[in-house]
Amino acid sequence: MTNNENRLIDEKLTSLPKPTMSNQSKQAIHSILLEELSTVSPSKKRRELNKYLFTNLAGIAVFALLAFFIFNSIQENNNFSPAKQSSSDGDVFSINGIPYKLENHIKYKGSYIGDNSSVIAILDGLPGAAYRRTIELQTKKQPYGLIVNYGRNDEEKLNTSEYDEYWTDKRSILLYNATVLFMVIDNLDSVDFHLGLDDNKVNHFQFTRAEIETLYGRDMAHYVDNFESWNQEVLTVIKSDTAVTEFYSTQQ
Template sequence: MWRMTKISMLPLLILLILNGCNAINANDNDIFQYKDSYVGDNSAVGNIVSQLPEGKHLNGFELKTNEEPYGIILNYQGIATGDYKKIAINNATFIFTLIHNVEWVTFNFNNEDNEEYNVTKEKLQKWYEKDLSEFTNVDDLNSFIQEYLQDDSKVNQYFEQ
């Protein structure tokens, strides 16, 4: 009887192990699965911006697709402290890398100063001196961005141009 129980438990154990592996893969949100999305794809844009830094503080977004150039307005609320300029550059870089036809992003930080930053794809690529569509994975893009964000004067330079 004991032997029969052990044999019948083996398939159950295998199913549990396989299901556990599958759950791990499902939670592995590789943001680059959305590469070459379009600004009109509300679901893809929502998934992208929610995975970016401060995504948990995103208080809605608007897709501007009625006329070119197409853009996105992101509204953040509840970010306690932070360098909003760096958040804007970082998140815009990901958005321009992943979303094929977006040309501008406006970041509204509903903090005590109600800061707003506008980032355009053309200006950001000139600042980086690189075509952002060439990136194919998160690690390379993060490393690239961090090189530029380390220098506060360079960050401020982008917004002063």
């Protein structure tokens, strides 16, 4: 077929009238579609609606669960738990800028005076540990006791000013140490601290469980893991010059 023939056929096709649809036909088709849609049962509509709601609620639940895990992860990374108490920086007993916190001591709760290694570990975590020389345990019969000897080591003899400065507040330091020892060592009845001085004299400080529990008005086991009571009752006394002076004045 030549190009002229192809062109003539295209012209004839183009000149043919385009198919059209009357308004009556359009309305008939529209009516048929509406009738078909109206035949969908109510139960099917409910199923479709329920499916829609379930899909959306499931999405919300997944989002809420994801948010919960993210929130808990953030809390754990920040070492924060609302149910767990801990000491703040203001609720500590500090000596020479070194803070001593309740949570550092309570890991030894339930210790007993016959366990030499536990007693040494407890003393190592208390003020004056650098100057502790020897200890003696009285475990043959009750009352069970502990003697702790503090003094300068041989290499520290020339540094008397530092040693004396450290023990300036010795009454509060030793009261704190006695308090912790009675709290974590269940069968400890008395503790004696021997503090060496420059003139080869030794100051003796003795504490009994009865005296310490009378001072705070509680059984010492109460303070294990009880941060609020420890801060409000124990540290309030130890940090008070008046309360400390009054306590020592009542000792026999």
